[in-house]
Amino acid sequence: xVEETVQKETLYRGKVIDLELHDVTLPDGNDAKRExxxxxxxxxxxxxxxxxxxILVKQYRKALGKVIYEIPAGKKEPGEDSLTTAxxxxxxxxxxxxxxxxxxxxxxxxxxxxxxxxxxxxxxDIQESHQLSLDEDEFIEVIAVTLExxxxxxxxQLIHDAKTAYALLYLDIQAQQS
Amino acid sequence: xVEETVQKETLYRGKVIDLELHDVTLPDGNDAKRExxxxxxxxxxxxxxxxxxxILVKQYRKALGKVIYEIPAGKKEPGEDSLTTAxxxxxxxxxxxxxxxxxxxxxxxxxxxxxxxxxxxxxxDIQESHQLSLDEDEFIEVIAVTLExxxxxxxxQLIHDAKTAYALLYLDIQAQQS
Numbered sequence: 001x002v003e004e005t006v007q008k009e010t011l012y013r014g015k016v017i018d019l020e021l022h023d024v025t026l027p028d029g030n031d032a033k034r035e036x037x038x039x040x041x042x043x044x045x046x047x048x049x050x051x052x053x054x055i056l057v058k059q060y061r062k063a064l065g066k067v068i069y070e071i072p073a074g075k076k077e078p079g080e081d082s083l084t085t086a087x088x089x090x091x092x093x094x095x096x097x098x099x100x101x102x103x104x105x106x107x108x109x110x111x112x113x114x115x116x117x118x119x120x121x122x123x124x125d126i127q128e129s130h131q132l133s134l135d136e137d138e139f140i141e142v143i144a145v146t147l148e149x150x151x152x153x154x155x156x157q158l159i160h161d162a163k164t165a166y167a168l169l170y171l172d173i174q175a176q177q178s
Numbered sequence: 179x180v181e182e183t184v185q186k187e188t189l190y191r192g193k194v195i196d197l198e199l200h201d202v203t204l205p206d207g208n209d210a211k212r213e214x215x216x217x218x219x220x221x222x223x224x225x226x227x228x229x230x231x232x233i234l235v236k237q238y239r240k241a242l243g244k245v246i247y248e249i250p251a252g253k254k255e256p257g258e259d260s261l262t263t264a265x266x267x268x269x270x271x272x273x274x275x276x277x278x279x280x281x282x283x284x285x286x287x288x289x290x291x292x293x294x295x296x297x298x299x300x301x302x303d304i305q306e307s308h309q310l311s312l313d314e315d316e317f318i319e320v321i322a323v324t325l326e327x328x329x330x331x332x333x334x335q336l337i338h339d340a341k342t343a344y345a346l347l348y349l350d351i352q353a354q355q356s
Contacts, residue, residue: 001238001245001317012189014213016291019197032315034240035192060179061289062212067179107343109287111239113194137210139179162340165285169347
């Protein structure tokens with residue numbers, strides 16, 4: 001089923017993504033073009049505070065043209081291992097450090113056109129480090145909500161992205177099993 | 179928190195995606211650039227056959243460089259409503275029609291750089307229509323697996339995308355509640 005690249009062109013090199021156009025040979029020998037967005041990969045952190053609430057960040061997303069609430073997340077730096085990214089991003093975006101870390105899963109967000117992979121972690125036993133340090137173009141508010149409050153945000157489409165929707169189902173299953 | 183576009187440039191218009199570069203004014207008055215991938219939106223169909231198995235499609239994904247198993251899915255045509263897309267894509271990719279349709283949820287896949295939204299449906303009471311009609315550059319195999327078999331595929335990272343990972347948690351919750 002493999003599609004072999006005959007030729008590729010990098011159409012754009014950006015800060016967050018690159019765009020490549022590949023001429024490929026299909027399994028039947030015919031030709032096709034594939035548009036591929038390259039992304040360094042990201043982590044998302046399902047963060048539970050010491051009262052059992054979920055930590056969310058409220059952020060304007062230009063691509064969507066709206067403000068949404070998401071689990072803390074961020075892009076990997078070149079060569080950085082995922083847990084290091086997770087610890088760094090949690091602290092930078094929320095000012096929290098966590099003692100307990102657990103790998104949850106990983107998934108590609110848009111396999112039809114992008115190689116972005118998100119690795120999800122669960123972080124518990126948190127404390128404030130006061131090391132909040134947002135990127136210069138990041139404007140974020142941090143909130144803590146119960147699972148029921150988070151579900152209400154989902155219903156209002158104020159939670160509206162894949163990693164956070166996944167996180168809520170994951171926590172729902174945990175709640176049912178406990 | 180809104181970021182106002184001062185100027186935008188469409189860097190690429192493609193078959194699946196367009197790429198825009200926006201110069202924006204940040205909430206603090208500073209400037210920034212935002213790379214935005216435009217996508218028409220897609221549907222994913224959590225399809226359960228009459229033996230309770232999950233219908234998956236096996237497909238090579240050039241962006242990932244590997245074959246993965248996903249729930250049936252596809253892009254919306256201009257002006258098409260989501261349920262119509264869902265029925266069309268299910269039939270084109272798998273040859274099945276379904277009698278029972280239910281909206282599950284929707285989510286943005288990559289809010290940091292793309293406006294792609296996936297609307298998820300659950301389809302049951304299926305029958306073969308023999309109307310399989312793949313796009314000329316699509317090479318797909320259709321399989322039916324139990325939830326346990328699907329979880330094994332997830333463990334092997336042969337299921338490895340956001341919508342299908344979400345679908346498995348969703349079906350897991352249904353199974354626990356029944």
